[in-house]
Amino acid sequence: MYKDKLTYSRQLDQEELSSMDKTLKREINLARNIQSQLLNGKTPVFQGGKVSGASIPARLIGGDYYDFYPLVNGKLRIVIGDVMGKGIPAAMLMILTRGAFRSAAETTKSPAETLMSMNQALYSDLRILKSFVTLLCADWDPASSVLTYANAGHHLPLFIQAKQEKVEEVPKVKGIMIGGLPNQQYTNKSIQLSNQDTVFFYTDGIIEALNEDKEQYRLERLIQTLLLHKEKGVEEIQTSVLASVEAFTNGLAQRDDITMVVLKINDQQVEITSLNSPLMK
Amino acid sequence: MKAGENMLLTVEKEVQHRTTILKVNGLIDITTTNLLDVYLEEINGMDTVILDFSGLEFIDSTGIGAIMNAIYASEEKNFTLKLQGIDELTDELFETVGLYEILAAFQGEVI
Numbered sequence: 001m002y003k004d005k006l007t008y009s010r011q012l013d014q015e016e017l018s019s020m021d022k023t024l025k026r027e028i029n030l031a032r033n034i035q036s037q038l039l040n041g042k043t044p045v046f047q048g049g050k051v052s053g054a055s056i057p058a059r060l061i062g063g064d065y066y067d068f069y070p071l072v073n074g075k076l077r078i079v080i081g082d083v084m085g086k087g088i089p090a091a092m093l094m095i096l097t098r099g100a101f102r103s104a105a106e107t108t109k110s111p112a113e114t115l116m117s118m119n120q121a122l123y124s125d126l127r128i129l130k131s132f133v134t135l136l137c138a139d140w141d142p143a144s145s146v147l148t149y150a151n152a153g154h155h156l157p158l159f160i161q162a163k164q165e166k167v168e169e170v171p172k173v174k175g176i177m178i179g180g181l182p183n184q185q186y187t188n189k190s191i192q193l194s195n196q197d198t199v200f201f202y203t204d205g206i207i208e209a210l211n212e213d214k215e216q217y218r219l220e221r222l223i224q225t226l227l228l229h230k231e232k233g234v235e236e237i238q239t240s241v242l243a244s245v246e247a248f249t250n251g252l253a254q255r256d257d258i259t260m261v262v263l264k265i266n267d268q269q270v271e272i273t274s275l276n277s278p279l280m281k
Numbered sequence: 282m283k284a285g286e287n288m289l290l291t292v293e294k295e296v297q298h299r300t301t302i303l304k305v306n307g308l309i310d311i312t313t314t315n316l317l318d319v320y321l322e323e324i325n326g327m328d329t330v331i332l333d334f335s336g337l338e339f340i341d342s343t344g345i346g347a348i349m350n351a352i353y354a355s356e357e358k359n360f361t362l363k364l365q366g367i368d369e370l371t372d373e374l375f376e377t378v379g380l381y382e383i384l385a386a387f388q389g390e391v392i
Contacts, residue, residue: 082342083342084342084343084345084346085311085342085343085346086311086343130346130349130350130353131346132342132345132346132349132378134342134377134378152379153377153378153379154377155377174379175379176378176379176382176383177378177379177383180349180378180379180380180382180383181379181382181383181386204341204342208339208341210339214338214339216339255310255341256341256342
């Protein structure tokens with residue numbers, strides 16, 4: 001009798017566990033779909049160039065983030081970011097970050113102001129949660145082809161000048177991570193872009209990808225890859241970088257979320273798209 | 282597996298008077314940071330805590346989060362936090378995210 005009860009009890013636990021497992025998987029998939037749809041939302045059409053974004057989470061869902069926000073003055077605000085950690089906790093904070101960006105982008109005049117506003121909005125929550133977000137925010141003005149950017153602890157974008165055989169970081173601008181300290185001021189810096197110039201924004205999942213010998217992909221390999229493919233279009237550049245990282249890691253599991261945004265100036269081009277969303281014209 | 286060891290991270294603890302030195306060897310990422318957190322939680326009554334990264338092979342954003350926890354702990358438990366043995370790549374990463382500025386703001390010191 002006792003054994004029967006015990007057996008019954010164990011079977012019930014397994015059933016409950018199985019049911020919980022199914023529920024959890026279903027909810028993770030729903031969360032993944034929500035994140036994917038938010039990440040790959042509508043993107044506006046602009047004259048003067050083309051931009052594309054791609055994000056590949058290391059797990060089912062990730063903590064990387066990119067977004068495009070068209071401003072009423074005709075500029076396009078771009079943001080790319082990396083939430084500390086991975087998986088569901090990072091994904092939850094990524095959604096929080098997205099909300100803060102969308103709200104700040106609406107009311108602030110420059111990338112530096114956007115970052116300042118986001119830090120003000122997120123600092124208390126991030127401090128309680130012992131987390132942080134690195135962000136690079138930039139305004140691209142299609143009319144003047146000027147890119148203005150500000151940095152909150154993120155890797156600087158790479159500037160691929162069409163007229164020169166070199167790829168280098170955009171001029172340095174410092175700023176600490178969102179959630180690091182309260183009341184932070186950030187600084188704007190600008191560069192003039194010319195026809196066929198490309199700017200490559202990225203997260204550390206690319207340069208920190210490890211191969212079998214525990215070597216990192218590193219910035220030098222990324223620069224070489226961009227040099228090799230600089231003549232290509234924005235989506236092809238993304239595909240080429242991903243292929244290069246995959247070849248380097250040689251089938252090893254992806255350790256960190258990988259995200260990139262590519263902006264390419266084309267005086268004749270009149271379109272903007274995101275890699276995973278339909279072209280909006 | 283001994284206490285203080287993880288498959289990918291080991292932490293060597295040395296106490297000299299009122300100074301604790303935690304030497305980290307290996308990787309600090311999402312799979313290993315809890316080990317460093319355990320050592321930080323144990324710290325009490327110290328004037329100085331030194332995190333020695335001379336054996337560090339890799340650190341990601343979660344690892345930086347663990348150092349942020351150490352910075353917060355330095356304020357809560359009133360000790361000076363020092364970072365040492367940082368290689369060029371890691372130094373660049375800490376500089377980029379603003380870790381040194383945060384540490385300075387919390388009255389720490391980098392050596």
